[in-house]
Amino acid sequence: MSEIVSGLLALAGALLMLIAAIGLLRMPDFYTRMQAAAKAGTLGILLIVAATGITLGSVSALLHALLASLFFLLTTPVAAHLLGRAAYLSGIRPWVLHDDLAGRYHPSTHELSGEPSAAPPEPDVSQ
Amino acid sequence: MNLFLLNVLLAIVWTMAVGRFTFQQLSLGFLLGFLVIVVIEPLWGKQAYTPRVWRTLRFTGFFLWEMFLSNLQIAYDVLTHRLYARPQIIAVPLDTRTAAEITLLANFLTLTPGTLSLDVSTDRQTLYVHAMYVKDRERFIDEVKRGLEARLLEVLR
Numbered sequence: 001m002s003e004i005v006s007g008l009l010a011l012a013g014a015l016l017m018l019i020a021a022i023g024l025l026r027m028p029d030f031y032t033r034m035q036a037a038a039k040a041g042t043l044g045i046l047l048i049v050a051a052t053g054i055t056l057g058s059v060s061a062l063l064h065a066l067l068a069s070l071f072f073l074l075t076t077p078v079a080a081h082l083l084g085r086a087a088y089l090s091g092i093r094p095w096v097l098h099d100d101l102a103g104r105y106h107p108s109t110h111e112l113s114g115e116p117s118a119a120p121p122e123p124d125v126s127q
Numbered sequence: 128m129n130l131f132l133l134n135v136l137l138a139i140v141w142t143m144a145v146g147r148f149t150f151q152q153l154s155l156g157f158l159l160g161f162l163v164i165v166v167i168e169p170l171w172g173k174q175a176y177t178p179r180v181w182r183t184l185r186f187t188g189f190f191l192w193e194m195f196l197s198n199l200q201i202a203y204d205v206l207t208h209r210l211y212a213r214p215q216i217i218a219v220p221l222d223t224r225t226a227a228e229i230t231l232l233a234n235f236l237t238l239t240p241g242t243l244s245l246d247v248s249t250d251r252q253t254l255y256v257h258a259m260y261v262k263d264r265e266r267f268i269d270e271v272k273r274g275l276e277a278r279l280l281e282v283l284r
Binding site for chain 2: 016019022023027028029031032034035036038040059063073074076078080081084085088094096097098099100101104111112113
């Protein structure tokens with residue numbers, strides 16, 4: 001029984017990783033690619049870790065699996081966030097309909113200002 | 128958090144009473160201790176340990192479900208021929224204040240459907256989110272604030 005469950009989990013996880021990889025190829029720009037990789041990759045690895053824990057079956061293996069999942073849940077989004085920020089600061093333009101970030105970074109200090117007014121202004125209208 | 132310590136203490140007492148210090152007995156003791164605390168909590172007045180545990184469990188369930196949905200959505204968009212994504216970068220005003228709250232909110236946002244947190248403004252008032260499937264900006268902001276943020280603050284505060 002536990003073999004079937006862990007096999008299905010591992011298979012689903014591998015499938016999700018494959019989807020993440022295809023997403024990296026197919027998405028139109030850096031940020032959408034990050035979305036595909038960050039989401040499908042995280043759940044994929046969680047499922048595989050769960051499958052490993054169930055296969056090994058001992059309490060300590062299950063605890064390790066739980067701990068590993070927790071670390072993945074905490075670290076992957078942070079990595080995605082830092083990559084996205086670094087990409088934006090190094091000038092990779094996002095393929096978007098509307099960009100609230102445009103013009104909000106201080107050019108030299110990279111300080112980010114919050115919303116200046118209730119209605120988000122179109123960038124560079126005044127200049 | 129006092130009652131949490133009491134719960135741990137009750138779990139340890141249980142393992143001593145049973146005489147076997149194993150993980151199974153410790154978990155069982157924790158569960159029994161929790162039931163005891165559910166019963167006696169009103170005696171302490173306005174403690175909020177058990178409601179907080181329920182809210183945490185509900186939040187975990189909600190979050191896992193959202194993560195599942197987000198994966199389905201991404202998988203569908205990646206595997207089908209047409210691209211449904213209409214990405215935008217949206218500024219979401221924050222009610223969360225401390226660094227831990229903002230970090231958790233940004234993490235959960237990254238893992239839930241179609242959103243990726245990019246950066247927080249220096250004054251911690253605004254979170255910039257890259258969102259892929261947004262039709263109505265106001266409704267999206269409203270959903271984030273009332274869905275994820277409100278639930279998260281319920282658990283943390």
